[in-house]
Amino acid sequence: MAPTINDIRQAAERIKPYAHRTPVLTNESLNQQVGAQVFLKCENLQKVGAFKFRGACNAVFSLTDEEAAKGVCTHSSGNHAAALALAARMRGIPAYIVMPSNAPQVKKDAVAGYGGRITFCEPTLEARESTLDRIRLDTGASVVHPYNDERVIAGQGTAALELLEDVPDLDVIIAPVGGGGLLSGTSIAATEIKKGIRVIAGEPEMADDAFRSMQAGEIIPSVNPKTIADGLLTSLGNLTFPIIQKNVDQIVTVSETGIIASMKFVWERAKIIIEPSSAVAIGVLWEKKIDLRGLKVGVIISGGNVDLKKLPWQN
Amino acid sequence: MAPTINDIRQAAERIKPYAHRTPVLTNESLNQQVGAQVFLKCENLQKVGAFKFRGACNAVFSLTDEEAAKGVCTHSSGNHAAALALAARMRGIPAYIVMPSNAPQVKKDAVAGYGGRITFCEPTLEARESTLDRIRLDTGASVVHPYNDERVIAGQGTAALELLEDVPDLDVIIAPVGGGGLLSGTSIAATEIKKGIRVIAGEPEMADDAFRSMQAGEIIPSVNPKTIADGLLTSLGNLTFPIIQKNVDQIVTVSETGIIASMKFVWERAKIIIEPSSAVAIGVLWEKKIDLRGLKVGVIISGGNVDLKKLPWQN
Numbered sequence: 296m297a298p299t300i301n302d303i304r305q306a307a308e309r310i311k312p313y314a315h316r317t318p319v320l321t322n323e324s325l326n327q328q329v330g331a332q333v334f335l336k337c338e339n340l341q342k343v344g345a346f347k348f349r350g351a352c353n354a355v356f357s358l359t360d361e362e363a364a365k366g367v368c369t370h371s372s373g374n375h376a377a378a379l380a381l382a383a384r385m386r387g388i389p390a391y392i393v394m395p396s397n398a399p400q401v402k403k404d405a406v407a408g409y410g411g412r413i414t415f416c417e418p419t420l421e422a423r424e425s426t427l428d429r430i431r432l433d434t435g436a437s438v439v440h441p442y443n444d445e446r447v448i449a450g451q452g453t454a455a456l457e458l459l460e461d462v463p464d465l466d467v468i469i470a471p472v473g474g475g476g477l478l479s480g481t482s483i484a485a486t487e488i489k490k491g492i493r494v495i496a497g498e499p500e501m502a503d504d505a506f507r508s509m510q511a512g513e514i515i516p517s518v519n520p521k522t523i524a525d526g527l528l529t530s531l532g533n534l535t536f537p538i539i540q541k542n543v544d545q546i547v548t549v550s551e552t553g554i555i556a557s558m559k560f561v562w563e564r565a566k567i568i569i570e571p572s573s574a575v576a577i578g579v580l581w582e583k584k585i586d587l588r589g590l591k592v593g594v595i596i597s598g599g600n601v602d603l604k605k606l607p608w609q610n
Numbered sequence: 611m612a613p614t615i616n617d618i619r620q621a622a623e624r625i626k627p628y629a630h631r632t633p634v635l636t637n638e639s640l641n642q643q644v645g646a647q648v649f650l651k652c653e654n655l656q657k658v659g660a661f662k663f664r665g666a667c668n669a670v671f672s673l674t675d676e677e678a679a680k681g682v683c684t685h686s687s688g689n690h691a692a693a694l695a696l697a698a699r700m701r702g703i704p705a706y707i708v709m710p711s712n713a714p715q716v717k718k719d720a721v722a723g724y725g726g727r728i729t730f731c732e733p734t735l736e737a738r739e740s741t742l743d744r745i746r747l748d749t750g751a752s753v754v755h756p757y758n759d760e761r762v763i764a765g766q767g768t769a770a771l772e773l774l775e776d777v778p779d780l781d782v783i784i785a786p787v788g789g790g791g792l793l794s795g796t797s798i799a800a801t802e803i804k805k806g807i808r809v810i811a812g813e814p815e816m817a818d819d820a821f822r823s824m825q826a827g828e829i830i831p832s833v834n835p836k837t838i839a840d841g842l843l844t845s846l847g848n849l850t851f852p853i854i855q856k857n858v859d860q861i862v863t864v865s866e867t868g869i870i871a872s873m874k875f876v877w878e879r880a881k882i883i884i885e886p887s888s889a890v891a892i893g894v895l896w897e898k899k900i901d902l903r904g905l906k907v908g909v910i911i912s913g914g915n916v917d918l919k920k921l922p923w924q925n
Contacts (some may be wrong), residue, residue, distance in 0.1 A: 318633035320655060339881045340635060401878075559918065563716075566654045566914035568881040599881030603874065603923065 297538050298445045300487035303452035303480065306353040310450060313352050313385055317341050317454070319461045319593075324564040329580035330588045334465065335561075336458040339569050339599030343377040343405065345526075346454050346477055346597050347441070351378035353450030354439040355386050363388050365435040370394070370416075370423035373402030374526060374598055375441035380411030391436055393426045395419075399525065401602045442476030443532030452480030458593050459488045466590040471575040471597055472496040472505045472546060473527035475535030481595060482542035493544045495585070497575040499524045500548040505531055505539070509546050523554055523607055526572035526598065547585055549578030555607045557581040561596075568599040571607070612853050613764040615802035618795065621668040621764040622771055628667050628700055632656050632769070634776045634908075639879040644895035645903045649780065650876075651773040654884050654914025658692040658720065660841075661769050661792055661912050662756070666693035668765030669754040670701050678703050680750035685709070685731075685738035688717030689841060689913055690756035695726030706751055708741045710734075714840065716917045757791030758847030767795030773908050774803045781905040786890040786912055787811040787820045787861060788842035790850030796910060797857035808859045810900070812890040814839045815863040820846055820854070824861050838922055839869055841887035841913065862900055864893030870922045872896040876911075883914040886922070 298306075320335045338346035355367060366389035369379050376392045383390035392411040394403065395418035406413055416426040431438055439447065454477075455468060468485045472478040482494045498505050502520030508531055516530040531539065549557075558574035560581070561567060569577075573596045580587060580594070613621075635650045653661035670682060681704035684694050691707040698705035707726040709718065710733035721728055731741040746753055754762065769792075770783060783800045787793040797809045813820050817835030823846055831845040846854065864872075873889035875896070876882060884892075888911045895902060895909070 315636075318635075320633075321630075323657070342638070344879075344881050562883060562918060564659075566659050566883040568877060568883060603877060603921070606918070606921075608918065609924070 296445055296534060298449035298452065298480070298483060300483060302445070302449040303456055303484050306449040307453040307456055309356050310349055310352040310453065313382070314349055315341050316457060319458060320565060320567065322565040325560065328560065331580060331590050331592045333580065334458065334462045334591070334593045335565065336454055336593060336595050337567060338454055339567060339573060339596050343374065343381050343409070344599045345374035345378065346451055346595065347374040347378035348381065349453050350447035350450035350476060351375060351439060352382040354444060354446040355379070355382040357446050358437060362437050365437065366391060367439050368392070368427060368430050368434065368436040369439050369441060370427045371441045372525065372528065373398050374600060376411060377402065377405040377409055379439055380406050380409035384410045389436070391430045391434060393423050393430065395423065399602055401600060405600065442474030443534045445534065447476050448480045448535065448538070450480070451477045452484040454595055455481040455484035456488070459485065462591065462593060463489070464591060465489065465492060465593045467493045467495060467587060468593040469495045469497055469576045469579050470595040471524070471527055471572050472498050473572065474529040475505065475531045475539055477595060477597060478543065479535040479538035482538060486542045494542055495579060496543055496546040497579040498546050498548050499527055499554065499575055500550050502527055503548045506546040506548050508536060509540065523551055524571040524575050526570065527575060545585065547579045549575050549582055553578040553582045559608050568601060569596050570598045570601050573597045573599070611760055611849060613760045613767065613795070613798060615798060617760070617764040618767040618771055618799050622768040624671050625664055625667040625765060625768065628697070629664055630656050631772060634773060635880060635882065637880040640875065643875065646895060646905050646907045648895065649773065649777045649906070649908045650880065651769055651908060651910050652882060653769055654882060654888060654911050658689065658696050658724070659913055659915045660689035660693065661766055661910065662689040662693035663696065664768050665762035665765035665791060666690060666754060667697040669759060669761040670694070670697040672761045673752060677752050680752065681706060682754050683707070683742060683745050683749065683751040684754045684756060685742045686756045688713050689915060691726060692717065692720040692724055694754055695721050695724035699725045704751070706745045706749060708738050708745065710738065714917055716915060720915065757789030758849045760849065762791050763795045763850065763853070765795070766792045767799040769910055770796040770799035771803070774800065777906065777908060778804070779906060780804065780807060780908045782808045782810060782902060783908040784810045784812055784891045784894050785910040786842055786887050787813050788887065789844040790820065790846045790854055792910060792912060793858065794850040794853035797853060801857045809857055810894060811858055811861040812894040813861050813863050814842055814869065814890055815865050817842055818863050821861040821863050823851060824855065838866055839886040839890050841885065842890060860900065862894045864890050864897055868893040868897045874923050883916060884911050885913045885916050888912045888914070
């Protein structure tokens with residue numbers, strides 16, 4: 296059931312009228328700091344400020360007209376919810392969104408602003424799933440899971456596809472890992488397009504379930520993870536995990552201070568707003584636990600949704 | 611002595627190996643907010659985080675080898691200084707920089723980081739000029755004025771040149787105005803490439819010397835201007851003023867609250883870091899003093915150098 300490179304190419308065609316082709320930026324200060332040649336694929340500049348729009352858009356526009364008429368639904372801590380709401384609005388169908396009550400205000404506002412119909416629930420996986428189930432039965436809406444969905448994975452893979460079109464000779468590609476939708480899509484695209492490319496994931500030390508899952512050879516769910524990278528709290532899915540096992544060379548954990556330092560450096564030097572989850576991917580380079588010196592490294596900057604009044608370098 | 615479109619095209623070729631071709635971004639939230647179709651030419655993503663690199667680079671690489679060997683010098687409140695230092699380093703020559711002692715720390719650090727040899731002086735035009743004069747006599751360095759220099763004006767015009775290559779059917783182009791280097795270069799490029807395009811400048815209400823100069827038909831220097839847009843404190847020069855008189859349709863003043871609101875909106879929605887001076891150009895659209903509804907509007911985002919610990923929406 297894993298998507299193929301053809302699924303990713305079809306997704307790219309499908310979402311082309313709706314999504315931005317995001318720029319790839321380079322920054323000499325960053326290159327010097329980390330000792331590699333870094334290419335930032337700026338999904339923070341994507342619609343809704345995150346790569347999530349690619350997967351949601353591919354899922355929404357993959358539906359038949361009959362399916363689409365009943366709408367789509369999901370539970371999400373934020374960016375996927377905003378993405379699904381916008382994609383649904385573009386197709387003219389309803390999006391029912393289950394959000395945890397403790398989601399950041401900026402993300403709640405975004406979902407509402409894109410016309411999503413929000414139901415709040417307790418911040419537990421069980422509460423999210425039971426609430427979603429009720430909505431699905433009431434409305435007949437199609438569930439679009441934030442990551443454990445092949446249409447979503449194929450959509451997320453289009454960012455790496457574009458990056459490798461722009462910079463074909465990458466040695467390494469790095470993406471952050473939460474539920475694994477971005478990482479699995481990235482890994483399929485990268486390994487199919489460029490034989491021998493190394494696919495590396497960045498994960499917060501404080502939410503290292505993917506790292507531990509890879510070591511154990513089975514999904515180890517994260518239990519009450521606490522990290523500033525609030526987009527990476529979720530655990531891998533049964534669809535994303537085997538793709539990651541097959542294609543990803545290494546998962547590298549990044550400290551909270553490394554995440555914050557990377558985030559601040561990119562804001563100050565590259566002049567783009569990246570969220571902590573994106574900084575985790577930069578953190579892999581920043582902390583230099585693995586040797587990437589002199590290599591051409593593509594980094595998927597996953598998103599830029601941040602509350603500007605709560606920046607980690609302020610008190 | 612005003613540069614021509616050919617000078618701008620030559621400048622574009624000259625700086626091509628050194629400068630970024632910056633992306634042009636669009637943002638649907640911004641379009642809806644201001645009621646126009648806005649194209650952001652992102653010079654905040656330029657080397658040194660500002661359009662100033664274009665002009666400085668063109669000036670440095672226009673020098674003969676003999677001239678270049680003695681170095682370059684300038685006085686500048688920040689971005690031009692960083693730009694000249696970096697361009698000089700790229701050519702392997704010294705850059706002597708006179709900076710006011712009250713320049714933002716982030717800009718002082720940037721100049722030093724690019725290898726500029728800094729001499730601090732009192733924050734008055736007289737002190738800057740006498741200090742610069744002494745350095746010039748001591749070293750034989752070529753003065754590169756921040757804006758009143760035809761090589762600099764031609765370099766700054768290359769941003770509009772690229773923008774109109776990417777979006778040929780703009781109705782309007784907006785740039786901020788301080789000393790007028792960016793505005794005059796933009797106005798030459800835009801009016802030569804696209805007949806009938808409207809060239810509009812944004813200027814802080816609290817530093818409205820260009821607005822008053824246009825009305826008076828002569829340069830009215832600004833006297834102790836106080837605005838958050840610290841890149842726009844300078845007055846027009848005798849080279850930039852006549853170019854602006856000839857080519858610019860209108861100078862629109864923007865309030866301090868309009869500058870801050872525009873800046874915050876762009877950070878939050880477009881996910882790019884822009885400095886207050888750039889927000890002045892957005893502010894022209896934001897405050898809607900003039901009717902630009904439904905038009906295709908190019909905006910030169912001049913720079914992104916901001917002290918992240920002193921953001922205007924925090925206390």
